[in-house]
Structure formats: C-alpha cells, structure tokens
Amino acid sequence: MSDTVAHGAHPPGFAHQFEDMTQQREAGNLGMWVFLVTEILFFGGMFTSYIIFRTLHFASFEAGSHLLKVQFGATNTVVLIVSSLTMALAIRAAQTGKRKGQIIFWLILTMFLGALFLGLKLRYEWYADYVEGIVPGISWNSGAHAPGVELFMCFYFFMTGLHAIHMVIGLGILTVLVIMAARDKFSSRYYAPLEISGLYWHFVDIVWIFLFPLLYLIGGRYQ
C-alpha cells in the first residue's frame, strides 16, 4: 500500500500513526474543535450559575457591575480583538509562504497584545479592586455592600480569572510557535500548528466578548 511511501518519505512535521498529511491535518483540526466544545461546557457551568444568580439578585448585580472599571474592560476588548487579527495574519503569512521573519513578527505582536491585556487587567483592575476592598474572601470591606454584590464580585473574579488562565496558556502556546517558526518548521505546505493554535486564541477572545457585556455593561450604565 501507499503506506510504505508515506512512512519512508517523512514530510516535515509528519507523525507516524497517520497515513498521509491530509489525514493528519484534518485530525488536528477536529481535535481542536472537540476541545473547544469541551471548553464551552467548561465556561458554560460558570455562565449558567452567573445567569441564575443574576436573575435572583438583579439589583445587587447591577450595583456590583458599577464597581468595575469599564474603561479598562473596554480597552482590553479592543486589545484582544486586534490580537485576533494579528494571529490571523501570522497564519496568513505562513499560508502564503512569506519569510519566517514575518510570521514571527505577527506572532510576537499577538503575544505583546495578550500580555498587554493581562497587564492592564492585573494592575488597573484586580490590584485596584484589592486596594478598594472588593475582592470577596480575600479583601472585602463588607459594610458598604449587600450580600448579592459579593456574589457578583465572586463571579467576576472566577470568570475573568478563568479567562486569564486561558490567556496565559495561550501565551505559552505562542512562545512555542515562535520557537518553531524560528527553526523554519512552517511553510505554505505545513502550518497546521499555527492554524490549530489560532482556533484556540480566537476562542479565548470570543469568551471575553461574552464576558465583557455580561459583567461590565449591566443595567444601562450609559443611558
């Protein structure tokens, strides 16, 4: 069978359990999609709980939402959307057989934007919240706020925290991709790792697109 050919020739990045590159590429893509489905359910438990409590304690959730620093949330939304664009451009550069310098440039720009997101969040949101005493269980001056507000802040930290963990993992993946690109692993024939990691990066973005209005924009803040 063609099997001996496939196993003898070894195209770059080819793994032995597959019969040819098409099969390998399709398997990788399907694997990432299935993983993203898992991720949706993972965040889904959180979103469901959030929605239930938001229905039960809407006024408190509104009050809690107004404690958040919406200007940083909005800035970060833009930062993330741009990072999705740069990620897509990195894949495009590989696809169209551009020099490795271009791929690396777009990847590093994506990493920079990701790090910027985390930096803003950490310094101007979470740290400020800590100083203000609106971090439940850790730094909470309970006098000022109703119990439902504490619940809202819980969900705010759980959901954005879980999202931030995904961002950190994404940065790790991007680092690996930069190293792979520097070692000339990618070409217009083989760029599956870029494509698959891109799916992940866009997914993490989309989660934020849902989180931002759910957490920051409750209750007609700017009517």
Place this chain on the structure above:
Amino acid sequence: MSMAIADLHEAPADSSVNYLNATYGIRSWLLTKDHKRIGLLYLATTTLMFFVGGGAAVLMRLHLIEPQGALFEPETYNKLFSTHGIIMVFFFMVPSIPATLGNFLIPLMIGARDVAFPKLNLLSWYVFVTGCIFALYATLSGGVDTGWTFYPPYSSSFSHTHVVAVALGVFIAGFSSILTGLNFIVTIHKMRAPGMRWFRLPLFIWAMYATSLIFVLGTPVIAITLFLLGLERILHVGIFDPAVGGDPLLFQHLFWFYSHPAVYIMILPGMGVVSELITAFSRKKIFGYSFVAFSSLSIAVISFVVWGHHMFVTGQSVYAGLVFSALSFLVAIPSAVKVFNWTATLYKGSISYEAPMLYALGFVGLFTIGGLTGLFLAALATDVHLNGTYFIVAHFHYVMVGGAVMAYLGGMHFWWPKITGRLYPDYWARFAAFMIFVGFNLTFFPQFVLGYLGMPRRYAVYPAEFQVLNVMSSAGASILGVGYLIPLIYLTWSMRYGPPAGPNPWGAKGLEWTTSSPPPTENFKEIPIVTEDAYNYPTPEVPRV
C-alpha cells in the same frame, strides 16, 4: 475480507516480535506512546484503585453484620462509604472499560496504527495518576466523609475532612477523561481503515463513541462545579450558601448534570462489550445492527436531560419533577432496544458457554433487573418512598456492578488472549464467573428488600429487625470479594504460564483478531482493507435474515 491477506502476513514467523517484547525496561513503558501499552498502564492503575475501593466496601459490610455496628465509629464508617463511592466511581468505573479496553481495542478494531494523538494519550494517563495520588493521599491521611456526591453546605462549611484534596483529585482525573474522549472521537472519525464505513464499525466502537461524547460534554461541567466548591470551601464566598444569596441546590443541579450522564459513561462501554461477546459466542450477526448503534447515541443524548430525577425530594419544583420523571422513562426505550436485540441475537444461535459468554449473559440478566428497578425511582410517587434507602443502593449496584463490572470482566476475559497472547485456565474462569454472579446477587438482592422496608442508606447502625438481611448481604459480599480475587490470580499466572493463544482463539470476527496475539507495535503489517459488515458469521440455519 482482508483477513486472508492479513493472515498470510501476520500469522507465521513474524509474530515473535510484538508490542510487549519490542522494547524492555521501565522507561519504555513510562514513556510509551503505544495505545496498547497505555491501555495496560491504565489497567494496572484502575485495578489498584478497584481493590482500594473494594476494600472499603468489604469493611463496611463487615461493620454492618451487627445492628449497632461491629467495627467502627460512625465517623469512620462515613469515611469508608465516601472513599468507596469516590474511588469506585471516579477512579475505577469511569476509566475502566474506556481507558483500558477502549485504548487497547479502538485502533485495532478500526484498522489504525494508533489513536490520533498518542502523546496526548500518554499525557492523559499521567493526569489520571496525578488525580489518583490526590485521592489516595486524602484517603490515607484521614479520609473524607461527604459521600461521593460532595453536597454543600456540609462539604463546604461543616465537614472537617480532606474535601479539597479529594475534589482536586476528581477535578484532575476529569481532564484525563476529557483528553481520552477527545482522542477517541478524532480517532473514530479520522483513522478508520479503507472500507471501514460507519455502519461496518463494531458496536463496541459505537458505544465508545457515545461514551466519548459524554466525556467531552459532561466532564467539564463537573470540573467547574468542583472548582467552585473548592473555592467556596477555602474562601467562604457564598455561592452555595443561602446566607449570602447563594444556593446549595445549584450545586446539585450542576453535579448531576455530569453525574447522571456519568452513569452512562460507565454502562455504555459495557453494552458495547456485550454486543461483541454475544455475537462471538452465538456465532451470529447482531440482530438489528443500526438499532443497537443508534440506541447508544440516543442514550448519550437523553442522559443529558434527566438529571433532575436525583432531586425529586430536594425542593425542586413539582413541574420540573414531572418533566424530569417523564424524560427519565425515555431512557428505558433505547436500553430495552439493546436487551431485546441481544436476546434476538441469541435466538437460534450456536451458543457456547466460555467464560466471557457467562459474564455477558450475567450482564443481560442483572442489567435488566437494575434497569427495571430504575423505573421505580424515575416515578415521582414511588421515589418519595424509596429515595435515600438501600433500594437505590441496590438499584445502581445492579447497573454498575452487575452491569458494568460484569461486562468489564467479560471483555477482559474475551480480549485477554489478544492482549497477552496467552490463554487462561477456562475452568477457573467459569468458576469465578459463577461465584461472582452468586456473590453479587446475595449481596445486593437483600438490599432491595431492605430499602423497600425503609432502611436508609449511609447509616452506621440499623434497627435489629433488619439484621438477617444485612448478614445475608455481608455474606454475599465476602463471596463476591473472593470471586474478584480469583481472576486476578489466574490472569496474572497466565501471563507467564498460559499456553499460547494464537491470533484468534475464539474464531471471532473483527479486525483485532486478524493480527497476531499479542499484536505487533504497529498493529498491522499492512493496513487492512475492509469489504464486509461487522459480525459476518456464517449463518447455517437460514440463508436470509
């Protein structure tokens, strides 16, 4: 079929080099990417966990010989049943068939060289072992007393035991389930041999596919739920605490959204195994192939919308209860489809009673009892009486132990010659199957009666009038315990001293039987080309079905 071709290449001289002796040393096992070796790593780990969980069960049954409790303080008893439940559900039942037989067989059955992502497969074993270590650490350093369900507010605010360590262990082990499920789904979609169309797949593969769907869709929800519980316990932020607006019922909803489908993670693979065994030992094509295949998928789908039947008496609205009750009855349909199709397959088959078949027939009988008693619990009115009693304990042990564990052992005995290349002593295997069947029924049938009479579960003491039935149950448990030890002994013995099995000792159909035993590392010298349906046994009695 390609069998003829495969036989030419596989059967003779080459078969001396196989996946077991290709490389040696502990490193070659701990760093293996071969799905067959990873299956064996899982087998060793889950067997260890089975005997830990089983040990706890034996101690519980010994304690319950006397109405006042023979051995332990009530606190210790609480830890024993919690340990038993947690270890058996999350660290034995869930990974048992999928991660051992599934890992070993899926690539062989679909004609692939390995799963789609071998490194991920190895990683999932390491993740699982990490979860096991947390669970064992918590058990040895004082245990946990919340029951396997971890209900708050007890688990979040009151229990003084190692809740966080155990929850973390289950959380971690969950990721190994997710990775395994992902790997299987992609493997079944993308790695099938030429000609292996979906409706030529063995029914075990359909069952594993349905199980993998639940792994991927259900497990992340229990992960996030336990994550929330851990945070609640450490930080006391109040998600499950009504005093600050939280809701303990939310935990139950999220918990059962996974844990009801998890029941089918445990039983669906067993159903897949039984479909293989019954066709092989009655030498017949399965009756109604597509019905059996689709019943697996529909069980997986329905399993996600019935979780409320665990909460009929917890303050869930009556209307929600009605809907959940009706939906729960629906599960009976695909389950019954399977049982009827197996029975129809047996009809006029040339049945032989080797050990795997004894387990399969035991499965059909015990699963039917377990399934039918489930209907009592799906009905609102009877559930109010039976909820929280030994009736429930008996019901799910008939499904989980009488069903899933019987199928697991049947499958292990069926594919053992393929896995090790050796035959085990058939006499002892039949003897053990018989002993397990008797011991199981003696243990759990009295518990139906106890539950009906009103004995609550999870208590260390009971009224004196229940003693006779409890002693019967404990006697059965000791028979069952010995029954489980016997296969451990003769299967281990056979690895060294058993006679060589040859590629196909049962004369069974399926690609895994076309390669040598044990298979070579690359499974097939040449990827087979499939030209016929599954279970294409010759039908001597009537030419048309």
